[in-house]
Amino acid sequence: MSVMPPHVSASLRRGAPQTRIDAYRTIVNGSQQTKAQKTSLTSTLATEFDRALMLLEDLIDGLMEQLKGDGSSFYDDYHNARKIIDNFGPGKKDDGTPPPTP
Numbered sequence: 007m008s009v010m011p012p013h014v015s016a017s018l019r020r021g022a023p024q025t026r027i028d029a030y031r032t033i034v035n036g037s038q039q040t041k042a043q044k045t046s047l048t049s050t051l052a053t054e055f056d057r058a059l060m061l062l063e064d065l066i067d068g069l070m071e072q073l074k075g076d077g078s079s080f081y082d083d084y085h086n087a088r089k090i091i092d093n094f095g096p097g098k099k100d101d102g103t104p105p106p107t108p
Contacts, residue, residue: 062088 067088073081 059091062091 070081070084
C-alpha cells in the first residue's frame with residue numbers, strides 16, 4: 007500500500023493506475039497552461055503600461071504646454087505628477103530619494 011500526501015487530489019488516490027496517471031497529467035498540464043497564461047498576461051500588462059507612458063510623453067505632455075500660461079495651477083500640478091512618474095514609474099528603481107513634493 008502506498009501512502010500519498012494529503013495535497014494529492016482524490017482522483018489520484020483512488021482508481022486504477024492508468025486513471026491516476028491520466029488525472030495527474032490533467033493536473034500538470036493545467037498548471038503549465040496557467041503559468042503560461044500568467045506569463046503572457048504579465049508581458050501584455052508591461053506593454054500596456056509602456057503604451058500609456060508613450061501617450062503621456064507624446065500627446066498629453068504636448069497638450070499641457072498649451073495650458074502653461076493660463077494662470078491656473080493645473081499645469082504645475084500635472085508636471086509635478088509627471089516628475090513622480092518619470093522618477094519612480096515603470097522600469098525605475100527606487101534609490102531612496104523621496105518623490106518631489108507638489
